[in-house]
Amino acid sequence: MDSDHTPQAAGSVLAPAADAPPAAAPRIDCRDIKVFYGATQAIHGVSMSFPDRAVTALIGPSGCGKSTFLRCLNRMNDTIENCRVEGQILMDGQDINDHSIDPVLLRSRVGMVFQKPNPFPKSIYDNIAYGPRIHGIATSREDLDAIVEKSLRRAGLWEEVKDRLQAPGTSLSGGQQQRLCIARAIAVRPEVILMDEPCSALDPVATARIEELIDELRKRYCIVIVTHSMQQAARVSQRTAFFHLGNLVEMGETEQIFTNPREKRTEDYITGRFG
Amino acid sequence: MTDPAASSFSTPEALKRLKRRRAADVRFRYYGLGAIFLALSALVLLVLSIGSQAVSAATYHVVRYDITLDPAVITPPGETTPEDIARNVDGFWELARDNLLETFPEANRDRASRIEVSEFITRLAVLPTARKVAARPEMVGNPITLTAPLNDDLDLYLKGQALPERRLRTGTITAVTAQEDGFALLEGQGAFTPILTALTTLQAEGVSMDEGSILITAGGATGRLHGIQAGTARLELLTGTLDAFRNSTAAARLIALPEAQRVVSDQQIAWTFALKEMGRISRVPRWTLLTNSDSTYPELAGGLAALVGSLFTMLVTALVAIPIGILAAVYLEEFAPKNRLTDFIEVNINNLAAVPSIVFGLLGAAVYINFLGMPRSAPLVGGLVLALMTFPVVIIASRAALKAVPPSVRSGALAIGASQMQTVFHHVVPLAAPGILTGAILGMARALGETAPLLLIGMVAFVGDVPTSPTDESTVMPVLIFTWANNAERAWEPMTSAMIVVLLAVLLLMNGLVVFLRRKYERRW
Numbered sequence: 109m110d111s112d113h114t115p116q117a118a119g120s121v122l123a124p125a126a127d128a129p130p131a132a133a134p135r136i137d138c139r140d141i142k143v144f145y146g147a148t149q150a151i152h153g154v155s156m157s158f159p160d161r162a163v164t165a166l167i168g169p170s171g172c173g174k175s176t177f178l179r180c181l182n183r184m185n186d187t188i189e190n191c192r193v194e195g196q197i198l199m200d201g202q203d204i205n206d207h208s209i210d211p212v213l214l215r216s217r218v219g220m221v222f223q224k225p226n227p228f229p230k231s232i233y234d235n236i237a238y239g240p241r242i243h244g245i246a247t248s249r250e251d252l253d254a255i256v257e258k259s260l261r262r263a264g265l266w267e268e269v270k271d272r273l274q275a276p277g278t279s280l281s282g283g284q285q286q287r288l289c290i291a292r293a294i295a296v297r298p299e300v301i302l303m304d305e306p307c308s309a310l311d312p313v314a315t316a317r318i319e320e321l322i323d324e325l326r327k328r329y330c331i332v333i334v335t336h337s338m339q340q341a342a343r344v345s346q347r348t349a350f351f352h353l354g355n356l357v358e359m360g361e362t363e364q365i366f367t368n369p370r371e372k373r374t375e376d377y378i379t380g381r382f383g
Numbered sequence: 384m385t386d387p388a389a390s391s392f393s394t395p396e397a398l399k400r401l402k403r404r405r406a407a408d409v410r411f412r413y414y415g416l417g418a419i420f421l422a423l424s425a426l427v428l429l430v431l432s433i434g435s436q437a438v439s440a441a442t443y444h445v446v447r448y449d450i451t452l453d454p455a456v457i458t459p460p461g462e463t464t465p466e467d468i469a470r471n472v473d474g475f476w477e478l479a480r481d482n483l484l485e486t487f488p489e490a491n492r493d494r495a496s497r498i499e500v501s502e503f504i505t506r507l508a509v510l511p512t513a514r515k516v517a518a519r520p521e522m523v524g525n526p527i528t529l530t531a532p533l534n535d536d537l538d539l540y541l542k543g544q545a546l547p548e549r550r551l552r553t554g555t556i557t558a559v560t561a562q563e564d565g566f567a568l569l570e571g572q573g574a575f576t577p578i579l580t581a582l583t584t585l586q587a588e589g590v591s592m593d594e595g596s597i598l599i600t601a602g603g604a605t606g607r608l609h610g611i612q613a614g615t616a617r618l619e620l621l622t623g624t625l626d627a628f629r630n631s632t633a634a635a636r637l638i639a640l641p642e643a644q645r646v647v648s649d650q651q652i653a654w655t656f657a658l659k660e661m662g663r664i665s666r667v668p669r670w671t672l673l674t675n676s677d678s679t680y681p682e683l684a685g686g687l688a689a690l691v692g693s694l695f696t697m698l699v700t701a702l703v704a705i706p707i708g709i710l711a712a713v714y715l716e717e718f719a720p721k722n723r724l725t726d727f728i729e730v731n732i733n734n735l736a737a738v739p740s741i742v743f744g745l746l747g748a749a750v751y752i753n754f755l756g757m758p759r760s761a762p763l764v765g766g767l768v769l770a771l772m773t774f775p776v777v778i779i780a781s782r783a784a785l786k787a788v789p790p791s792v793r794s795g796a797l798a799i800g801a802s803q804m805q806t807v808f809h810h811v812v813p814l815a816a817p818g819i820l821t822g823a824i825l826g827m828a829r830a831l832g833e834t835a836p837l838l839l840i841g842m843v844a845f846v847g848d849v850p851t852s853p854t855d856e857s858t859v860m861p862v863l864i865f866t867w868a869n870n871a872e873r874a875w876e877p878m879t880s881a882m883i884v885v886l887l888a889v890l891l892l893m894n895g896l897v898v899f900l901r902r903k904y905e906r907r908w
Contacts, residue, residue, distance in 0.1 A: 187797060189721055216800030226791035228810060238809070239799040289795070296799050 219293030283314025699766020708777025744836030780822020
């Protein structure tokens with residue numbers, strides 16, 4: 109794993125650059141992505157890139173392919189029967205769909221947080237420790253304890269759960285569970301975090317906490333978030349991409365998309381005329 | 384019709400519709416209650432009918448014999464080793480019979496009586512005592528108390544299940560006079576009126592007492608009555624002394640069935656009452672039902688060999704069916720591609736679960752025994768046959784349990800870089816474990832109660848010894864029940880019920896285990 113991108117290194121080096129324009133070198137570069145479910149084509153040749161240390165929001169009406177597209181980035185579509193992905197997805201110049209790339213290793217570098225919080229039915233500690241254990245990141249108990257604490261601190265959950273690490277992860281509230289899932293993703297030291305509507309099952313207070321957290325995580329990771337809430341996209345992202353019917357309609361700086369969209373369809377969608 | 388909302392609630396049509404809907408609800412509730420009531424009453428009926436039979440087999444009568452272990456009989460010259468003693472069942476049996484002959488001198492008068500008295504105890508009944516003495520040969524020459532089960536017919540008679548009889552008490556018998564023809568004249572003011580009344584009643588009920596017996600018992604003495612009149616009757620003394628009847632009210636028994644058609648004779652009944660009066664017959668719990676093996680004598684028979692046979696069979700079934708079933712289910716559910724081939728396999732697994740069990744027996748006989756040359760009647764073959772029958776059930780239950788694990792758990796594990804195998808075995812299988820276990824144990828419970836396929840591979844043979852390995856000749860509990868139920872003697876009937884209760888208890892235990900395991904696992908959040 110690239111040691112430059114271990115979270116502790118990133119934190120000190122990139123803190124000042126966090127609010128710099130997200131024109132940094134693209135972390136992930138997608139070229140002409142097409143996704144098919146059996147005979148139906150879900151995504152029609154999308155090309156876009158995701159800059160490092162910035163949040164990119166994917167918006168669009170239901171069924172527009174934004175989740176499908178997100179799942180291409182860590183090859184989660186592999187687990188779906190009949191699903192076929194065409195095109196190139198370059199990460200650090202390497203095609204992640206190449207046969208030489210093991211999806212298991214890819215997913216340890218590209219973490220994912222799902223729509224519904226899905227902690228394992230194990231203790232809070234084991235939820236975090238599972239990833240480092242299977243990847244052999246931590247060898248000793250002390251290392252593991254340190255990773256668990258650091259991940260929970262990063263996810264802003266440490267103060268709430270430090271006294272009950274052995275309690276089941278499922279005993280937490282929905283918002284806490286989602287932060288636990290984020291901590292779980294962070295624990296394997298990813299470089300990219302994909303979030304598939306992470307707040308859609310949460311109340312506004314928990315949503316606000318997650319959004320704060322995303323803003324915090326932006327300093328260290330490349331984050332791609334799918335959201336239905338345009339306000340959320342406007343609040344947390346630096347760049348926004350608008351999908352419609354499997355096509356990338358428009359992509360640009362978030363501010364520009366929301367204030368001055370180039371496309372008519374984008375304008376209609378963000379002003380609530382359809383979707 | 385000014386306010387549409389209000390009117391739609393109160394129009395006659397709407398009210399009528401509402402009434403019909405409510406009636407349908409109520410009707411459905413009663414249908415449900417009725418169905419539950421029917422199911423429950425069937426269960427209660429089953430438990431009552433089997434239970435009431437089984438209760439009588441839960442106890443039995445044993446006879447005590449105080450005998451001296453005569454070395455001349457127990458250790459005749461040349462047969463003095465412990466093995467010889469253990470084998471010398473006849474010697475012990477003769478001592479017990481001689482003890483009875485001593486107790487009842489009248490039994491010695493002719494051969495028929497000697498046979499009747501010898502029927503009190505079966506030869507094999509003394510085997511435990513013989514083994515006990517063989518283990519401690521210094522007991523030879525000393526007096527011991529031998530306790531052995533009473534003959535099953537007499538046991539059943541004492542429990543009131545062998546013969547229909549009417550019991551009553553006579554009035555006081557005041558005079559007893561022995562007569563030259565061997566009979567005795569009993570006299571008493573109106574002493575026999577109750578018997579005459581009972582005879583009239585029986586006649587009215589259409590029961591003929593012409594060839595039946597009227598027995599009266601006082602103390603240890605029992606006799607047969609003839610020529611009954613209100614104040615006098617002639618007594619044919621069967622056992623005991625005439626003095627016992629003087630100044631007593633005797634217990635009378637009216638047995639309509641002719642002696643020739645019965646399994647117990649009047650003489651045997653008389654001796655039984657005498658032994659009981661002496662306190663030598665006692666009713667004790669029948670632990671031998673669980674500690675003895677099968678026997679041709681119901682009073683000696685037990686289910687130990689069948690229990691152990693069932694245990695071995697289930698062991699083989701479990702070792703084969705559960706791992707294969709679970710692995711097949713995990714592969715089909717988690718790894719296999721969904722295509723025509725796997726669809727075909729799935730359909731056929733479901734078909735396999737629906738194949739009648741006797742077909743598996745034929746298959747077992749043809750393949751395991753004839754082709755592979757495995758031993759007949761062995762739990763190994765029985766277990767393999769039952770495994771064929773059980774593993775589709777395990778596969779179906781396990782697949783259902785795996786399917787019920789939320790996909791979010793799988794994607795959660797995959798998304799942090801767990802391999803598919805790690806995902807399945809670290810997350811999915813542990814969550815599905817309670818369901819898999821339930822399926823496995825229920826499948827085993829079904830196999831435990833299976834009879835038909837085992838008949839075909841020869842597990843129905845009479846097995847007197849407890850099997851010590853899965854390749855020994857053996858039988859299993861349901862087959863033992865089948866065998867016992869086919870036996871002619873009346874005493875087998877309660878024995879069969881008792882064995883059914885034992886089998887049901889084992890099944891209940893297994894089902895209880897399912898519930899317990901499920902609770903235990905579910906508590907792990």
